[in-house]
Structure formats: structure tokens, C-alpha cells
Amino acid sequence: EMKAKAKEKLWDEKVAKHFEKEVGKLQRMNPQVSEYSIQRNYLELFLDLPWNEFSKDKFDLKRAKKILDRDHYGLDDVKRRIIEYLAVLKLRNDMKSPILCFYGPPGVGKTSLGKSIAEALGREYVRMSLGGLRDEAEIRGHRKTYIGAMPGRIIQSLKKAGTSNPVFVLDEIDKLSNSHQGDPSSAMLEVLDPEQNNAFYDNFLEMGYDLSKVMFIATSNSLATIQPALRDRMEIINVTGYTIEEKVEIAKRHLLLKQLKEHGLDASHLKIGKPQLEKIVEGYTRESGVRGLEKQIAKMVRFAAKNIAMEEDYNIKVTNADIIEVLGGPKLERDKYENNNVAGVVTGLAWTSVGGDILFIESILSKGKGNLSITGNLGKVMKESATIAMEYIKSNADSFGINPEVFDKYNVHIHVPEGATPKDGPSAGVTMLTSLVSLFTQKKVKKSLAMTGEITLRGKVLPVGGIKEKILAAKRARIKEILLCEENRRDIEEIKPEYLKGLTFHYVTDMSEVIDIAV
Numbered sequence: 213e214m215k216a217k218a219k220e221k222l223w224d225e226k227v228a229k230h231f232e233k234e235v236g237k238l239q240r241m242n243p244q245v246s247e248y249s250i251q252r253n254y255l256e257l258f259l260d261l262p263w264n265e266f267s268k269d270k271f272d273l274k275r276a277k278k279i280l281d282r283d284h285y286g287l288d289d290v291k292r293r294i295i296e297y298l299a300v301l302k303l304r305n306d307m308k309s310p311i312l313c314f315y316g317p318p319g320v321g322k323t324s325l326g327k328s329i330a331e332a333l334g335r336e337y338v339r340m341s342l343g344g345l346r347d348e349a350e351i352r353g354h355r356k357t358y359i360g361a362m363p364g365r366i367i368q369s370l371k372k373a374g375t376s377n378p379v380f381v382l383d384e385i386d387k388l389s390n391s392h393q394g395d396p397s398s399a400m401l402e403v404l405d406p407e408q409n410n411a412f413y414d415n416f417l418e419m420g421y422d423l424s425k426v427m428f429i430a431t432s433n434s435l436a437t438i439q440p441a442l443r444d445r446m447e448i449i450n451v452t453g454y455t456i457e458e459k460v461e462i463a464k465r466h467l468l469l470k471q472l473k474e475h476g477l478d479a480s481h482l483k484i485g486k487p488q489l490e491k492i493v494e495g496y497t498r499e500s501g502v503r504g505l506e507k508q509i510a511k512m513v514r515f516a517a518k519n520i521a522m523e524e525d526y527n528i529k530v531t532n533a534d535i536i537e538v539l540g541g542p543k544l545e546r547d548k549y550e551n552n553n554v555a556g557v558v559t560g561l562a563w564t565s566v567g568g569d570i571l572f573i574e575s576i577l578s579k580g581k582g583n584l585s586i587t588g589n590l591g592k593v594m595k596e597s598a599t600i601a602m603e604y605i606k607s608n609a610d611s612f613g614i615n616p617e618v619f620d621k622y623n624v625h626i627h628v629p630e631g632a633t634p635k636d637g638p639s640a641g642v643t644m645l646t647s648l649v650s651l652f653t654q655k656k657v658k659k660s661l662a663m664t665g666e667i668t669l670r671g672k673v674l675p676v677g678g679i680k681e682k683i684l685a686a687k688r689a690r691i692k693e694i695l696l697c698e699e700n701r702r703d704i705e706e707i708k709p710e711y712l713k714g715l716t717f718h719y720v721t722d723m724s725e726v727i728d729i730a731v
């Protein structure tokens with residue numbers, strides 16, 4: 213039976229010969245011994261795997277664009293890059309171009325873009341999550357002499373795909389970790405290297421498998437933790453978070469319909485107006501992407517589904533009262549900007565792998581001998597920023613109008629609230645310094661102002677990263693003015709003007725300018 217099936221396989225001579233030989237082994241085995249079933253499984257894997265079975269690519273780029281537009285709202289730059297990529301693919305007709313890597317916070321549509329690309333090309337789609345994968349054998353498989361041996365996840369995924377050229381999404385490539393059980397990222401390097409991946413060796417298969425026709429797409433939440441050699445192979449496409457307005461549009465056009473469908477309903481069963489969607493976004497989600505929003509909408513849909521099933525009356529058009537009934541009172545007010553009513557409190561902008569955020573830096577004085585203490589679960593670099601800020605103020609006390617004697621008579625304590633969240637990076641430098649100057653001069657900091665930037669001992673302000681995400685976070689928190697390093701101006705210029713509506717920017721190069729603007 214196996215031999216008959218094997219006739220239909222399109223495998224090369226080498227694989228055919230190997231298969232023939234292994235079938236011979238099986239025939240000579242006693243069906244009672246355990247090796248028999250292992251060998252059988254092994255041969256079945258060969259029959260289940262696609263060998264040189266390709267789906268034909270559809271390179272109609274207009275159609276591809278339509279599919280991308282149908283599934284995703286906004287993301288114009290990203291879609292343009294994808295179409296360009298597909299255009300090059302069409303012209304070259306091989307997979308030797310760099311691998312696309314979608315980089316951005318969770319829930320912004322990275323994985324679902326991969327799915328749309330697969331559909332646009334008419335290829336199969338498989339997804340493999342690399343989060344927390346630390347054992348090389350997970351990628352490459354175990355030798356079949358091991359008890360319970362299996363092929364690696366690459367080969368398993370291809371079996372699932374059923375063709376040798378699927379779109380293969382490698383999710384969270386930044387979470388690939390190293391451990392004593394071999395180095396999974398070096399196996400990954402081989403997978404992604406067009407020079408080597410035409411014979412990717414799987415330990416279980418005991419053969420090279422040709423991955424060169426597979427279209428790999430990676431996704432990642434952070435660039436810092438991707439292995440540098442892997443990063444070199446990839447073309448990074450930045451997918452940033454959404455504004456409130458965009459989220460409302462996404463919810464209206466996509467998420468609600470999708471959830472209704474998943475619950476066996478359609479658009480006639482539940483309508484949520486824009487003001488209500490905005491309420492849900494603002495009151496119940498705090499994220500750059502839309503995954504939490506989708507969950508909240510699912511709750512609303514379930515509520516409708518329950519009422520339909522129980523034949524009870526409900527409002528087809530959701531009211532504000534319905535939202536409170538189903539989702540409870542609004543949960544998230546934290547992200548809002550608080551007035552800095554005391555001197556020493558300053559708003560900063562932070563970047564995290566789940567998007568931008570605002571943070572407050574507070575400092576107080578107490579009687580003492582000039583000690584500096586810092587709390588709030590801060591990393592080394594952030595603590596250094598505090599020390600730099602303190603020393604800079606000490607040496608420039610006059611120019612800030614501070615009496616140098618206070619330094620010896622008081623202790624300074626700096627705290628960054630939400631102590632449960634670890635924070636690090638140099639970008640809070642300006643914020644710390646402003647907080648300390650405000651504290652020593654007892655002048656309050658301007659309202660609705662937020663800032664980000666690194667400082668040096670000479671009082672220069674340096675540019676920092678994650679600007680787009682930080683701006684979105686500032687908008688969510690209703691900040692009005694933002695203070696940045698002059699060199700970050702070009703990052704702002706790259707952002708779509710509608711994201712910047714209602715914000716005033718101050719660009720600075722020197723700490724003295726920061727203080728002039730802020731206090």
C-alpha cells in the first residue's frame with residue numbers, strides 16, 4: 213500500500229531510493245516489536261509530507277492589494293512595502309530576497325497581514341510560534357532512535373501546509389531563547405538562509421528537505437532581542453500602533469463583523485455606533501493594537517447572542533447603558549494625564565515592547581545629608597540617568613537659581629510609579645532632570661507637557677527611539693505639548709500629520725532650553 217502511494221509522490225531520486233530502502237527494512241521487521249511501529253510512522257511521514265508539490269503563485273498585484281485592503285484598515289505604508297516586495301518576487305521569481313519581518317506591538321495585525329499575503333498569492337498558510345522556544349530539537353527534531361521522537365516543528369508545519377511552498381509565518385522571532393539545549397537561533401539561521409535552506413536537515417527525517425520555495429515572514433515585538441545575525445537576514449517593516457480614531461474605524465469595519473460571524477450572527481443583530489466604540493476603546497482598553505478591543509467587542513456580541521437565544525428583548529443599537537451593563541464601569545483611567553500640582557512631578561514618555569506609555573517621575577526632598585535614592589523598579593541605565601541629572605544640577609546650581617547649600621542639607625528621593633513594571637533605558641534623562649530642577653526651585657512644571665530624551669553630563673540632550681509609539685501614547689493620554697531632542701525632528705516629520713493633530717512640539721539641544729520651556 214505504501215509503495216503504491218509512493219508512486220504518486222513527486223520526490224527526487226535520492227528520496228525515492230531512501231524510501232525504498234526503508235520500506236525494505238520494514239518488511240524484514242517482526243510486526244510485534246516496537247521498532248515496527250516507529251518505522252511505520254517514519255515512512256508515513258514521508259508519504260504525508262509534500263515533496264515538490266507547489267501551489268501556483270497568483271502574481272496579480274492589483275488583486276493582492278485588494279485583499280490587503282479588504283482585511284486591514286489603514287497601514288498604508290506597510291501595504292505599499294508588501295506590494296513592492298511581491299512585485300520584486302514576481303520579477304525575480306525566486307525566494308532569495310530578504311525575509312520580511314513585521315515589527316511592532318501586539319495586536320496591530322502582524323500575523324493577520326501574513327495570512328492576507330498567503331491568500332493574495334494563493335499559497336497555503338502556516339504559522340509557527342517561536343515564543344519561549346529554547347530547544348534546538350524543537351526546530352530540527354529528534355533522531356528517531358529516541359523514544360517518542362518526532363520531526364521538528366518546521367517539518368511538522370510543512371506537513372500541515374500540504375505544499376512545499378506555503379507562506380510560513382514565524383511568530384515572535386524575538387522570543388527565541390538560548391539555553392544549554394543547543395542554540396535554536398542557529399538552526400533558525402539555516403532555515404532562513406537562501407544559500408543553505410534547499411537542504412534543511414531534520415534529525416528525524418534523516419534527510420535534507422528543500423525549504424527554498426517557502427516564503428518566510430517573521431513577526432517581532434522588539435528589535436533589541438533578535439539575534440543580530442538573524443536580523444541581518446530580514447527586512448524590517450515597522451507596524452506601529454493605532455490612534456483612537458483608527459481603532460474605532462477598525463472596530464467598525466472589521467472587528468465587529470468578524471465577532472458577529474464567529475458567534476453565528478450578522479450585522480442585523482447588533483450595531484455599535486462610533487461614540488460607543490470610542491467609549492469602549494477609551495474606557496476598557498489600554499494598548500497599541502486592537503486585541504483587547506476585539507475581546508471587549510466579543511463580550512458585547514455574546515450578550516446579544518445570549519438574548520437572542522433566550523428570546524429576550526435587547527437593544528440592537530448598543531447604548532452607553534448597555535456598555536456599562538455588559539462590560540462594567542470603565543476600568544482604565546490610569547493612562548490619563550494627571551495635573552502636576554506639586555513641584556517635582558514631571559510626565560515622561562516611555563517605549564515598551566507592547567507600545568508607548570506615559571510615566572510620571574516624582575521627586576521629593578527630606579532632611580538629610582545629600583543622599584540620592586531611587587525607586588520604582590528601574591534598570592541600571594535609568595538609575596544612571598538619575599545620577600547624571602543630579603550631578604549636572606549640582607555643578608550648574610547657579611544657572612538654575614538654586615542655592616548650593618541645599619544639596620548638603622537634604623536627601624533627594626526619585627520615584628517612578630507603577631513599581632511592578634520594570635523600566636529601563638536612557639530616555640527619561642530629561643524628565644529626571646526637569647523633575648529635580650522643579651523640586652529644588654519649587655516651581656511647578658507646565659501643564660499637559662510630556663518629554664523624552666537622553667542627557668549627557670555636559671547638559672546636552674540626545675535623541676531617543678520609539679518616537680511614533682510615544683506620540684501615540686501621549687495622544688491617548690491627552691498631552692498637548694511634547695518636548696524632544698532636535699534630532700528627533702525627522703522622526704516626527706515621518707509621522708502622518710493626522711497623528712500629530714492637537715500636539716505642539718518643542719525641539720531642544722540643550723538642558724537649559726528644556727528648563728525654560730518646562731518650568
Ligand code: ADP
Nearest residue numbers: 283284285318319320321322323324462466502
Ligand atoms: P499581531 O500579530 O500584531 O499581534 P494580530 O494579527 O493577531 O496581531 O491581530 C489581532 C487582531 O486584530 C486580528 O483579529 C486582526 O485581524 C485585527 N487587526 C489588527 N489590525 C487590523 C487592521 N488594521 N484592520 C483590521 N483588523 C485588524
